[in-house]
Amino acid sequence: MLLTFDLDGVVMKNPFSTGVFPAVTGLIGQASGLSHGEIMKLIIGEAKSRMGLGNMVAAYDWDDIVNLVAGSLGYREPIDVAALVRQHCTPEHIFAYPEVAETLAHLKTTPHPLLVLTNGFRKYQLPVLEALGIAGFFDAIYTPEVNGRAKPEPEFFLEPRVHYPGLHLHIGDTIIHDIWGANEAGAKSIWIYHDLPESIAGLPLKERAEHPMMSSLVAEGIARDLNAAAYPSVTVAGAMPDYVIKTFGELIPLLSLLQMCENRQIDRGSGP
Template sequence: MHIKAVIFDLDNTLMDRDMTFRKFTEQFVGEHLGHLDQHIQDEIVSDLKVRDADGYRNKQGFFAEMVEVLPWNNLVTASEIEAYYNKHYMTHACRMDYVEEVLAYCKYRGYRMGIMTNGPHYNQYRKMDVLQLRELFHTVIVSEDAGMKKPDQRIYQMALDKLQVSAENTVFVGDHPVNDIWGANQVGIRGIWLRRNHLWDDSLGMKPWKMIDQLNELMEII
């Protein structure tokens, strides 16, 4: 296999969403539920991570659930939580470990590089800009702009067309079994699965080309 291009997912692949969300919830709980003992606050932070479902939940539904289930001293509304989230969440944004080394290696090797991410235009571009990622890539595809989202086969073909490479010369790196690995496989792109929060679904009828636990393992593969 002669690799010419590497396409990356964004959340929990280039951006450490787990750490970003945890730091945000620690700040939120500390400020709004400071009347509770620290160990209870820690339990609430862990519970919110589960309820958030790795970011795949509708945000308004998540915020409304927080209003109902948290042990408030001074009740806040879902809209107030949303405003707090919009103001503070990205202040905790951080890159995944080894991003700098991996992207520098890809550039050194002369690979075409792309980001493909599901989500709203404003949110996803804000993440990339805060983390100073956008300028490092030859192309960026955000699902809202594309009018389709992973795992729609057309969005992977769009990336190949923009990068001017073929599927057999391209790998896709991401943490989601369906959106990043299975979807890419449907058009012939080899998937490198970064194991984070998702379990592999054997009903997909395929396996990742490669599996990694840290991004720096990618350099030996490619």
């Protein structure tokens, strides 16, 4: 089974919100007199406008976006966002989610390929993975600037399958990008939702996605998206996950369950 992982909100917290963006708006604010909130509105607005125009790769090019906004506000010095990421790879700004390191260490002992499928450029994501000591668990990292696509575009999900055929499971926290995108690309979607209510989390893994409350949780997930309007074809039915987990460690029992199902299918297929 091929496992592809979203990073932010699943594996790690990146340093953008608490370190990189405050540093950027501090610089631009000195020149422009605008507040952090006012400058962030312009930065996010530029990213959303790129997404709206279908420029999915450029929408995640924070160096380009930040320098464009800075220039428009009269700040002329180049801002090196990737360098700011590296500077802020410190315990105040980044962390790995609970159970990530031990779960990845266990999965590394299995034959399943472990790949990253992230919308963050490699120069922003790899330093964080390295600082957290978990980069080595992954067999490959797929990013928009290298592959020319971004989630939720199905082509981005299909790319790794060229090299890693077989059942594809994608694990992510964002309903539109990770779950709807994986579904559209024919992968099995696994939603990690840390706030999963106990009424669902208390159920066996194979029953959770069928819970009647799931469709409203998925609808809320769609509404939370930064730019849901950029994906008019998303529906709640099309964005329902195949499986739901509350913690990263639940991947291990879930994979055992899926492996059992797959083995049964193989047994049936090779039977008399």
